[in-house]
Amino acid sequence: MLPAKGLSPYRRFRNAILGILTGIAFVLAVTPLLAIIYIAYDRGKNALSLSFITSMPSGFPVGIEGGIANGIVGSLILIMLASLLSVPVGVWAGLYLWDQAHTGFAKATRLLSDLLLGVPSVIWGVVGYYVFSTNTGFGFHWGFSGLAAGLTLGFIMIPIVTRVTEQALRDVPRSYIEGALALGASRFQVVRGLAVPAAITGIGTGVLLGVLNVLGQTAPLVFTNYYNTGIPHSLVGSNGSVGDLAMQIFIYIHEPSKALHVKAMAAALVLTVIVLLLDMGIRLLAWGSRKYAQRMG
Amino acid sequence: MEFNPDIQEENEESLNEGSRLPSAVSPLTFVSPTEEELPSRDLVAPKDLPPEGVIKRSRKAAHAKMLRSEMLFRISLMGGGLLVMGLFLTVLGVSVVKAWPSITRFGWAFLWTSTWNPHKQIFGAWTYLVGTFWVTGISLVVAIPVAILSALFLSDYSPKWLTGIVSTLIEMLAGIPSIVFGAFGIIFMVPLLRDHVEPFLADTLGKRWDFFNGDAMGYGILAAGLVVGIMVIPLVATVTRDSLVMVPRETVEASYALGSTKAEMVFFVKLPAVVPGIIGSVILGFGRAIGETMAVLLLIGNQASIPTSIQDVGYTISSLLANTFTYAVIDPLFSAAEIELGLILLVISLVVNTVGRELLLKLMGGRLAGSVGGG
Numbered sequence: 001m002l003p004a005k006g007l008s009p010y011r012r013f014r015n016a017i018l019g020i021l022t023g024i025a026f027v028l029a030v031t032p033l034l035a036i037i038y039i040a041y042d043r044g045k046n047a048l049s050l051s052f053i054t055s056m057p058s059g060f061p062v063g064i065e066g067g068i069a070n071g072i073v074g075s076l077i078l079i080m081l082a083s084l085l086s087v088p089v090g091v092w093a094g095l096y097l098w099d100q101a102h103t104g105f106a107k108a109t110r111l112l113s114d115l116l117l118g119v120p121s122v123i124w125g126v127v128g129y130y131v132f133s134t135n136t137g138f139g140f141h142w143g144f145s146g147l148a149a150g151l152t153l154g155f156i157m158i159p160i161v162t163r164v165t166e167q168a169l170r171d172v173p174r175s176y177i178e179g180a181l182a183l184g185a186s187r188f189q190v191v192r193g194l195a196v197p198a199a200i201t202g203i204g205t206g207v208l209l210g211v212l213n214v215l216g217q218t219a220p221l222v223f224t225n226y227y228n229t230g231i232p233h234s235l236v237g238s239n240g241s242v243g244d245l246a247m248q249i250f251i252y253i254h255e256p257s258k259a260l261h262v263k264a265m266a267a268a269l270v271l272t273v274i275v276l277l278l279d280m281g282i283r284l285l286a287w288g289s290r291k292y293a294q295r296m297g
Numbered sequence: 298m299e300f301n302p303d304i305q306e307e308n309e310e311s312l313n314e315g316s317r318l319p320s321a322v323s324p325l326t327f328v329s330p331t332e333e334e335l336p337s338r339d340l341v342a343p344k345d346l347p348p349e350g351v352i353k354r355s356r357k358a359a360h361a362k363m364l365r366s367e368m369l370f371r372i373s374l375m376g377g378g379l380l381v382m383g384l385f386l387t388v389l390g391v392s393v394v395k396a397w398p399s400i401t402r403f404g405w406a407f408l409w410t411s412t413w414n415p416h417k418q419i420f421g422a423w424t425y426l427v428g429t430f431w432v433t434g435i436s437l438v439v440a441i442p443v444a445i446l447s448a449l450f451l452s453d454y455s456p457k458w459l460t461g462i463v464s465t466l467i468e469m470l471a472g473i474p475s476i477v478f479g480a481f482g483i484i485f486m487v488p489l490l491r492d493h494v495e496p497f498l499a500d501t502l503g504k505r506w507d508f509f510n511g512d513a514m515g516y517g518i519l520a521a522g523l524v525v526g527i528m529v530i531p532l533v534a535t536v537t538r539d540s541l542v543m544v545p546r547e548t549v550e551a552s553y554a555l556g557s558t559k560a561e562m563v564f565f566v567k568l569p570a571v572v573p574g575i576i577g578s579v580i581l582g583f584g585r586a587i588g589e590t591m592a593v594l595l596l597i598g599n600q601a602s603i604p605t606s607i608q609d610v611g612y613t614i615s616s617l618l619a620n621t622f623t624y625a626v627i628d629p630l631f632s633a634a635e636i637e638l639g640l641i642l643l644v645i646s647l648v649v650n651t652v653g654r655e656l657l658l659k660l661m662g663g664r665l666a667g668s669v670g671g672g
Binding site: 007011012014015016017018019021022023024025026028029030032033034035036037039040043089091092093094095096097099100105106108109112113114115116117118119120121122123124125126127129130131134155158159162186187188191212215216217218219222223246249250253254261264265268271272275276279280283 | 363366367370371374375376377378380381382384385387388391392395442443444445446447449450451453454455463465466467469470472473474475476477478479480481483484485527530531534558559560561563564584587588590591595614615618619622623626636639642643646647649650651654
């Protein structure tokens with residue numbers, strides 16, 4: 001006798017239920033994330049305006065009036081300092097890992113660099129404190145300052161830039177490199193004239209990825225910079241602290257004041273929008289370079 | 298184009314003459330260059346060649362010079378590697394050296410001592426370890442099922458036109474800074490838990506198990522765990538999705554050919570095939586959750602007590618450090634104890650991240666987006 005046609009009701013039910021479950025789970029996963037953006041907008045919209053971005057905080061407690069210009073300027077300073085440290089070092093180390101990929105020393109370096117990716121941000125804060133900010137013992141004795149915080153954030157960025165640079169260089173076709181070497185180019189010429197230009201979008205993506213990771217970091221700043229309601233005149237010393245967007249949100253939300261919470265949510269929205277725009281830029285860059293690579297064959 | 302009879306005729310004529318070339322093309326000629334046109338003989342080759350040995354030596358010297366510069370370049374590249382190594386040693390060195398007073402004073406007992414009394418100079422990690430694992434545990438219990446099922450949705454169930462958009466969306470949402478999650482928790486999650494969820498839990502499950510009873514404060518390990526869970530979902534989902542799409546098409550097709558439904562294919566073939574990937578992604582999620590600082594600091598209530606109920610407040614290692622480190626540095630033993638806590642966290646994170654990464658790298662052959670622990 002032939003088996004009955006089609007699936008048994010039990011199997012059909014089982015088939016449907018898994019599909020529905022995955023759909024529900026996906027909605028459950030995305031809803032809170034979108035809700036965060038919506039709630040930040042909903043609670044912060046009373047504070048949002050163009051002058052919120054361009055004016056300094058005022059009133060007492062500081063921030064109850066005015067905007068977040070100090071945070072935006074400070075975040076820019078920190079990102080600039082972090083990039084100044086991490087881009088040269090990261091690209092340098094990435095070049096090394098790519099060029100001498102199979103030596104034992106490079107393998108050890110790669111392992112340590114990957115390990116650094118997993119260091120929690122509080123630990124970076126402690127390290128930054130003892131290297132840059134502390135006033136006793138070894139270290140630079142810069143106090144709670146923008147320079148200390150920027151370089152600590154640079155520490156966080158270094159392994160990210162290293163990793164992405166190495167990956168981008170590996171994506172350059174091996175045959176190009178070998179062709180250039182066969183024509184008698186020196187390694188320096190290959191790196192300068194071929195490998196780095198070919199991988200430059202990848203490296204740029206890596207730097208932006210690092211900036212993205214560093215932008216929302218708050219914990220290291222608690223140890224090395226804290227916060228400034230104005231714009232500092234110097235980056236070192238006892239009044240060298242800079243403002244920072246993430247830190248500003250933290251301080252505002254930590255107060256049980258309704259008005260500050262509104263400001264905090266507006267600032268959170270600004271930070272989220274900046275991060276998402278940056279993320280989109282990275283994706284466009286990566287997508288564009290892929291397209292370009294396809295056209296070049 | 299107009300037909301030109303003249304050319305036609307001309308060509309015919311030339312053909313008739315027996316020449317295969319049209320007359321317009323002159324035959325190839327070669328005129329040898331005159332004496333002036335030639336480059337001077339001195340330039341082409343010196344009249345008196347240096348002896349063989351000299352040439353060899355100069356070649357050798359040039360070669361050696363090239364090798365030297367190549368070597369120099371390679372060594373100068375090594376500087377970058379040394380800097381990264383130096384950075385790692387700095388991280389480890391600072392943590393160990395600064396924690397040393399506490400390590401020597403308390404020994405292993407530090408791990409299971411639950412007293413934390415700066416005035417009496419007694420420090421123990423147990424309270425914070427328990428708090429950390431409560432928050433991480435709650436977050437993973439929330440995140441893992443949702444993340445794995447939504448990874449399945451992304452890899453198999455979502456319609457084609459939607460896949461690209463929602464995958465990008467979930468990857469982008471993974472980048473929202475943790476301080477924003479913390480603010481969201483305070484504004485939205487804490488009131489929600491305080492007014493609705495926790496009284497409900499106490500009324501239903503709490504009647505049988507004390508574990509669900511509590512003060513309904515809103516703040517506590519539940520709020521922190523939930524928010525960290527939300528934060529971890531995109532990471533786990535994306536990495537699981539990445540390993541799910543690596544399952545070979547042949548395997549999937551073979552399963553269909555044997556008559557399985559889609560759900561059977563996914564559940565009995567695809568999921569078992571990516572178990573290492575799922576474990577790896579969960580481990581990475583654990584690594585992210587355990588190092589989470591600011592969101593937890595804002596939500597957990599920051600009370601150094603061991604939570605006995607899901608509504609209790611607590612303290613985690615990272616939030617303790619972020620909260621109290623700046624005044625702990627005044628007392629060397631106090632700060633050393635805090636840094637020893639940090640060292641424990643560091644070791645756990647490093648082990649967890651390495652294991653997770655290794656599992657995933659084996660599965661996916663080298664491509665893995667970097668993720669930084671917490672913020």
